[in-house]
Each structure stands twice: as C-alpha cells, then as structure tokens.
Amino acid sequence: MKVEGLIFDLDGVIVDTAKYHYLAWKELADGLGFYFSEEDNERLKGVSRMRSLDILLEVGKIELPDEKKQELAEKKNKQYVEMIKKMSPDEILPGALSFLKSAKAKGYKTALGSASKNAMIILNRLEIAALFDAIIDGTKVSKAKPNPEVFLAGAKALNVQAENCVVFEDAAAGIEAAHNAKMFCIGIGNKENLPDADYLIPGFEKFTIRDFEDLIRN
Ligand code: BG6
Ligand code: MG
Numbered sequence: 533m534k535v536e537g538l539i540f541d542l543d544g545v546i547v548d549t550a551k552y553h554y555l556a557w558k559e560l561a562d563g564l565g566f567y568f569s570e571e572d573n574e575r576l577k578g579v580s581r582m583r584s585l586d587i588l589l590e591v592g593k594i595e596l597p598d599e600k601k602q603e604l605a606e607k608k609n610k611q612y613v614e615m616i617k618k619m620s621p622d623e624i625l626p627g628a629l630s631f632l633k634s635a636k637a638k639g640y641k642t643a644l645g646s647a648s649k650n651a652m653i654i655l656n657r658l659e660i661a662a663l664f665d666a667i668i669d670g671t672k673v674s675k676a677k678p679n680p681e682v683f684l685a686g687a688k689a690l691n692v693q694a695e696n697c698v699v700f701e702d703a704a705a706g707i708e709a710a711h712n713a714k715m716f717c718i719g720i721g722n723k724e725n726l727p728d729a730d731y732l733i734p735g736f737e738k739f740t741i742r743d744f745e746d747l748i749r750n
Pocket of ligand 2: 541542543544545577578701702703706
C-alpha cells in the first residue's frame, strides 16, 4: 500500500473528550428529568451534535419541536466548551503526540478529520494545531460520518489521492466513512465495538510509526 496521507479523528483518537461530552449531556438530561448513563453515551461517539441530542431525547422518550432542540443543543455546547477551554497538553492520549511527530518527521502529510465544531479550541488547548497540514472539522463539512465528506476533504486539502490515505478512527460511523472514501482504516478500540476496522490497536501507546510502516508494507 502506498501511503502518503494520514487522517486522524480527534475525539477518542487524540484526546478523550467523551467524558466532557458525557458530563454536559448528562446535565441536560438531569434537567429534563431522566437518567442518561455512560452506556447511553457510547452511542454518541462520532455522531454529530444534533444527532446526539436526538439519541438523548430518544433515551428520555421526549419529543420536542426543532426550535427547542436547537436551544438545548446550544445549552449543552456552552457547558461543553466551558470544560474543554480548561484542557491542557497533558490530556493528549498516551503515545499520540509522539506518533504524530514521528509521522511528520517521516514525511507523511497529516490531516485532522473530525465531526466536532469545537476541534480548533481543543487543538489549541493541546498545542498541536501546527502538527496538521490540514484541519477539516465540523465547521467545514455538512455531511456527518458515515458520509465520507470529511475524509475526502482531508485528502483533497493534503493533495493526496483518497486511496493513498489511512484513517485513524474510534467510532464505527467513522470507520464506515473511511471505507466509503476508499481508505484503509485503523480502529482505536476493540473488535466488539469496531468489527469493520481493517486493523485494530488499543491506542498509540504501543503502536509506533515503525509498527505502522510494518503494517502497511505487508
Ligand atoms: C465527535 C464526537 O468527534 O464530534 C461526538 O465523537 C460529537 O460525540 C461530535 O457529538 C460533534 O461535536 P461538537 O463539538 O461539534 O458538538
Ligand atoms: Mg472519535
């Protein structure tokens, strides 16, 4: 496989923001009078903000008009942004920073491919924005994963053919999006959650750029 571009999802791949999303969604659910569990929160991974709200309301068996939903999504986001504004570089997941740095040193082009509209705040707080040659986030695309738009836009911005890109993803919808873009996809997680990943790693802690090159050589 000829690989020139590496595209990284953000939430769950480079940083664990799911815990902050959970706290903010849970507070919203508490206010609406129902319990939103961590297990329910699993269903929100990789899913857009509005779709996440729909899933949450489904759990609470609540139906609301669009206007009210918009208001609730904004309320949750305010809460979430307050939390991520306090993040620091030590929250980068183990091994991710050195993987990114060594990928760049080896000459790979790197892109971010995230559904989040808050990606820039997080990248700046983690001080890693400069490690990406292109940043495609929720403010730049309109079709949510599993639509391949975010990854195709990443490949285009890197000026690399889609088939020469590899995606790193922690969500099933993201893996489907990568496959829809005709990209090889390395899943961060386990077989149970990500049965369709082309290769699985638990994280970057024990997966170096050397391991990556061995993998794509074979
Ligand atoms: C994804 C997360 O990266 O971004 C989802 O995995 C989240 O849980 C989505 O809903 C949208 O994020 P934001 O920051 O735009 O609300
Ligand atoms: Mg993710």
